[in-house]
Amino acid sequence: MNRVYLTVSEKNKLRQHARAHPLLKTEQLREWTQEHFGKLPALTTVAAIVRAPISGSVLNPDAKRVQKGKFPDMEAELFQAIERRAEEQGVRVQALQNDPVLSDVSLWQMANSILERTNGGTVKPSWVTKFKKRHGLLPDQLARAARQARTTSPTTNFASCAVSNSHIRVADEEEMKDEHAGQEDTAPPQLYPQYLHIARAVKKVSLADMARYALLHRVGGLYVDADFECLQPFDALHRDNELFLSSEPLVHSVLLEKSNSAALCNALMASAPGHPFWLQVLDNIKAKFDHERLKSDAVELTGPRMLKQTYEALNSTFNADIVVFPSEFFYPEVAYWNMEPMQEACRRRHDEEAREACEWLNKFPKGEFTRNTHATHHWQCTWCRDAQLDEFGHLRDVFESPVMRPNITATGIDFIALG
Known part of the structure; x- marks a missing residue:
């Protein structure tokens, strides 16, 4: 059974109703909650809410609970x-x-x-x-970005199958019990059996990486993380390019990883179906996994580092139709939550690469937006920043239209509406 949350305002109304009708049983209070809020919480949840005192004034009655920060x-x-x-x-x-x-x-x-x-x-x-x-503020922020993405690029085929970087975690009851990937196989064995043992072993964030590569290979289209905000249509980019990637801000690599070349981020990627690049990425993941059994570092095994390693190892003929856009196209902003270590690197380092990176940070404190900027990434990274997050949500709470799950078979692809 999926977890049901009541807002602070709804909890207070339930408590007031219970106090006004002290003879009502918990089951009756539960039915009242469903009638008035369209939500059916567990009986134990209703009982716990009713026992608690009515909350005082809160800044946001739509929040799930009253929380106070340090200030x-x-x-x-x-x-x-x-x-x-x-x-x-x-x-x-x-x-x-x-x-x-x-x-x-x-x-x-x-x-x-x-x-x-x-x-x-x-x-x-x-x-x-x-x-x-x-x-x-988070769920509606993502919903806003999702609505804008559909409005801005109405002809785009979004192949966003696994939302691992968003503030909305998608999980059923079994997935909550096991954060590893043994419950469901995103890539059916009849299509990609050589990678199945990896999909069953790695964590879900790595499974999400592999799933997006497999989907782009099988059906093509655009994969985009849910924490993107689209700013202009992608139609011309799809028309003029067989496959495109993009680098993230160079300052990330220089100040956070001590590298002088930008990373290739896998949060937004697009290609025509059947492009061999994606199989090469999956093959490289398999080779690394089989050799090193590296399961913990998603960035290295299945993420941006693997994407960049694969691209740089390709011969000129193979990657001639792969376009890597500069960061201004999709990554004009930095990960602001990582600003402190970047500023510390600016204070500590005096080499030329760091000096140029720090000058860029000072020049573009709110990002380098240009006429080429088609979208901006908000770098939520909940899989790395909220590793202990125990709240789960559903895509249907984010998107206005029905959420479709791809069912890929040897004969084609069907989209099934999630209940």
Whole structure:
């Protein structure tokens, strides 16, 4: 049974109803909850909610629980600023359309500005994600990006099958018990049997990597992580290119990995069906796995490093039709939650590569957006930042249209609506 969450406001209404009708049984309260909120929580959940006291005023009644950060006064002032912005646009806070006030860097800067004025210390860039979680901003942010992606690129075939980098974790009851990939095989044995033993052994983030390569090989189209925000249509890119990838900001490699060449990120990739590059990536994953049995480092085994290694090893004939766009196309912004170690590297290092990278950070604090920018990646990386996250959600809560799961067979592909 899928977990059901009530918001703070819904919990308070349930408690008030229970106190106004003390003779009602838990089952009756559960039925009342379903009738009024369209949700059917477990009986034990209803009982626990009713036993708890009615919550006082909260900044965001749509949040799942009352949570207080280290600086509640600052968060209250910051949330009020967001509310004022929403009022100016005549929308709810969660419906702000691509407003800069909800960007990670803007919230981080506003928070520290408030703290500086009130002598309350400082917060790190990683605080922004916690703030958004506390105030219910994350799910609607992803829904907003997903709606915009469909509106912006209506003719695009989205082959986004596994959303491992989003704030919405997709899992059924069995998957919650086992975060490894033994419960379901994304690539059917009759199509890619040589990789099945890897898919069953690696963690789900690596399985998501392999699934996107297999889907792009089998059916083609565009794979895009759920934390992308599309800014202009991709139609011309698809028309003019057989297969395209993109590098992420060079400053990531220089300041975080001490490399002088940009990584090839696998968060957004597109190709025509049947391109041999994807099989080469999967073959290289298999060779590395069979030789080293490396299961923990997803970036190295199945992610960006493997993608870059495969591309750089190809001969000129093989990769002639592969285009690698510069970061301005899809990755104009850096991972703001990683800003502190990048700034520390700027203070510590004095080599030419670091100096140029730090100059770029100072010149483009909110990203290098150009006329070529088609989308921007918000670098949520919940698989690496929220390894202990125990809350799960469903794609149907993010997307307005029915969520379709690809069923790939030897004769073709069907899309099945998820219930």
